[in-house]
Amino acid sequence: MTASPALPLPPGSTLGILGGGQLGRMLAQAASRLGFDVVILDPEENSPAGRVAARQIVGAYDDRWALKRLAEACHVVTYEFENVPADTVAELTALGCEVAPGAAALAAAQDRVVEKTFLAEIGVPTVAFAPVDDEESLLAAVARIGAPSLLKTRREGYDGKGQAWIQRPADAVAAFEKIGRQPAILEAPADFGRELSVIAARGRNGEIVCYPLSDNHHEGGVLRRTIAPAKAAPAERDQAEAIAAKILTALDYVGVIGVELFELAGGKLLVNEFAPRVHNTGHWTQDGCEVDQFEQHIRAVAGWPLGPTAALARVEMTNLLGPEVDAWKKLAAEPETRIHLYGKGEARPGRKMGHVNRLRPLEG
Amino acid sequence: MTASPALPLPPGSTLGILGGGQLGRMLAQAASRLGFDVVILDPEENSPAGRVAARQIVGAYDDRWALKRLAEACHVVTYEFENVPADTVAELTALGCEVAPGAAALAAAQDRVVEKTFLAEIGVPTVAFAPVDDEESLLAAVARIGAPSLLKTRREGYDGKGQAWIQRPADAVAAFEKIGRQPAILEAPADFGRELSVIAARGRNGEIVCYPLSDNHHEGGVLRRTIAPAKAAPAERDQAEAIAAKILTALDYVGVIGVELFELAGGKLLVNEFAPRVHNTGHWTQDGCEVDQFEQHIRAVAGWPLGPTAALARVEMTNLLGPEVDAWKKLAAEPETRIHLYGKGEARPGRKMGHVNRLRPLEG
Numbered sequence: 001m002t003a004s005p006a007l008p009l010p011p012g013s014t015l016g017i018l019g020g021g022q023l024g025r026m027l028a029q030a031a032s033r034l035g036f037d038v039v040i041l042d043p044e045e046n047s048p049a050g051r052v053a054a055r056q057i058v059g060a061y062d063d064r065w066a067l068k069r070l071a072e073a074c075h076v077v078t079y080e081f082e083n084v085p086a087d088t089v090a091e092l093t094a095l096g097c098e099v100a101p102g103a104a105a106l107a108a109a110q111d112r113v114v115e116k117t118f119l120a121e122i123g124v125p126t127v128a129f130a131p132v133d134d135e136e137s138l139l140a141a142v143a144r145i146g147a148p149s150l151l152k153t154r155r156e157g158y159d160g161k162g163q164a165w166i167q168r169p170a171d172a173v174a175a176f177e178k179i180g181r182q183p184a185i186l187e188a189p190a191d192f193g194r195e196l197s198v199i200a201a202r203g204r205n206g207e208i209v210c211y212p213l214s215d216n217h218h219e220g221g222v223l224r225r226t227i228a229p230a231k232a233a234p235a236e237r238d239q240a241e242a243i244a245a246k247i248l249t250a251l252d253y254v255g256v257i258g259v260e261l262f263e264l265a266g267g268k269l270l271v272n273e274f275a276p277r278v279h280n281t282g283h284w285t286q287d288g289c290e291v292d293q294f295e296q297h298i299r300a301v302a303g304w305p306l307g308p309t310a311a312l313a314r315v316e317m318t319n320l321l322g323p324e325v326d327a328w329k330k331l332a333a334e335p336e337t338r339i340h341l342y343g344k345g346e347a348r349p350g351r352k353m354g355h356v357n358r359l360r361p362l363e364g
Numbered sequence: 365m366t367a368s369p370a371l372p373l374p375p376g377s378t379l380g381i382l383g384g385g386q387l388g389r390m391l392a393q394a395a396s397r398l399g400f401d402v403v404i405l406d407p408e409e410n411s412p413a414g415r416v417a418a419r420q421i422v423g424a425y426d427d428r429w430a431l432k433r434l435a436e437a438c439h440v441v442t443y444e445f446e447n448v449p450a451d452t453v454a455e456l457t458a459l460g461c462e463v464a465p466g467a468a469a470l471a472a473a474q475d476r477v478v479e480k481t482f483l484a485e486i487g488v489p490t491v492a493f494a495p496v497d498d499e500e501s502l503l504a505a506v507a508r509i510g511a512p513s514l515l516k517t518r519r520e521g522y523d524g525k526g527q528a529w530i531q532r533p534a535d536a537v538a539a540f541e542k543i544g545r546q547p548a549i550l551e552a553p554a555d556f557g558r559e560l561s562v563i564a565a566r567g568r569n570g571e572i573v574c575y576p577l578s579d580n581h582h583e584g585g586v587l588r589r590t591i592a593p594a595k596a597a598p599a600e601r602d603q604a605e606a607i608a609a610k611i612l613t614a615l616d617y618v619g620v621i622g623v624e625l626f627e628l629a630g631g632k633l634l635v636n637e638f639a640p641r642v643h644n645t646g647h648w649t650q651d652g653c654e655v656d657q658f659e660q661h662i663r664a665v666a667g668w669p670l671g672p673t674a675a676l677a678r679v680e681m682t683n684l685l686g687p688e689v690d691a692w693k694k695l696a697a698e699p700e701t702r703i704h705l706y707g708k709g710e711a712r713p714g715r716k717m718g719h720v721n722r723l724r725p726l727e728g
Binding site for chain 1: 676
């Protein structure tokens, strides 16, 4: 609506969200609690987020007419997924609408080679990696990284998709074949004990806050369960917070970020990847913290001061995948279980339909 | 949609809410967290609740066409205000749509004489009262109740409106004049120390839960501040819970109720009035309890098991009236303050624009 919206955005302002899935839905709910109106842009009519927002614009993310309508309606735009096209951000920016987190964060998060190169440049440790563009660079990468190693497409791909293991050097071309000979990254395996994550936020004024660490359990490449606060030594929490702060500062970031970590023997942390958005491993904050990651993100993009991040309870968050959501009746009867459902119609196998947070008192 | 909806209502079902103000808004937010779709009926377009719901039907509460559309869309209908016309409930019921809480609760809550007569019949103490229909019954009432006493319209009137004090018997006719010679009730003053309230809920299966007591402070007849859990002896909490249980059971009630209490010297409680809905003195539960009054109400009307009601923190809830909402920037910077804004446009003096919950640890 204006080239530089007056910040902090007053209640009554309108926030745009690119993406109408569950993250957009929970962001919209948080924004409305703070008195904001929300407009969702999503190609699918009647999206989960659209049904809790003031309005949904139905359109593709590169639909210039839809973007024009969004920019006219909104003071600031954010998003629920990291694959927002760079052109979309450029278009919205040209229309005078600010997008947060910004283009630098998206560029780094959308390409695994750019991401790991960026992390290396700012001194954040990752596994060893090498870019793969063709068979020649593939063989050079395998020679350098060794095997077993993991070949991933540079772009897209999540929840274990677009990946192939190279068990022996001789498997390299078959693995490249399997991921469709797309531009890729070859990564050394991390010899990790646990997968942790840190959900952090950076405000417009550069202030940074971090939630306690999450201890994450995946099955078949999909997050199944998070326990938070994770048991971790203070030095390990400091390490994670320093990593998050480096990333956020280097990207001049505004909003919540989810940083996935590998914990090596001895407590050293490597960054697996980061997502420039609210994160599934931060859903525990909805019932475990005074200000959850969704409100925190809205506060940041709206230029409000950030809120407290201390844990009030120990939470076990479990995703409800596909038909698991049919257990709602049993879950509703558990006194320690808080239910969050996304309003999705069809419970296809593996689809994230909701999650539950089971609460226990914090141990002393 | 059907004469007897299958209960418990599964996620994905649609709930109707009569009234699009802040209570409807917070009910809609709670319903959407549990995976329900919400349709709001409100005469005012673009209402606070309509902007966080899947849909709003714009129409009067007695508009038969609007009610038909609501009944077609919804499995169960609830409401945010106690002055729902009896004909509206009858019409929705005739259309095969269940309304909860039911007609008995509304009838009792809409007429102060019916309400107090009902309470007396079930053995719940109130101040002495007498009905006033004309000057003759007015003088008889004053002769019985004495003065000072408080003359209130039987219907409507809230936040101190529709009331006049009779300081001396000679003032009686002037007071009757002041409230427009409407059918009225004359009430003896309660010599109370504190105004407390109990927020309770009754499920479809008759189970009853109560939140800890609220200690309420009014200014100019409008709720200004609630502190909860109120400091109270266990026997006093038992007394309040027994009162709530009697009311809920006698009305075969489904949903959340707010029961306003006067605390006399020695701890005896009188009922001032009850509201068959979520209640301003229960807003503290949003940040002080695992399941707040809004989710509790949705659980009850949807036939779900009720949730826990224990307090996790001591909360001071303060209403933001009219231009007080302009302090949002200062409030947003207070770490102990959770902000809830209603998305209302014009901050007219006295209008409820939002509230804040300030959290402190529970004392041991």
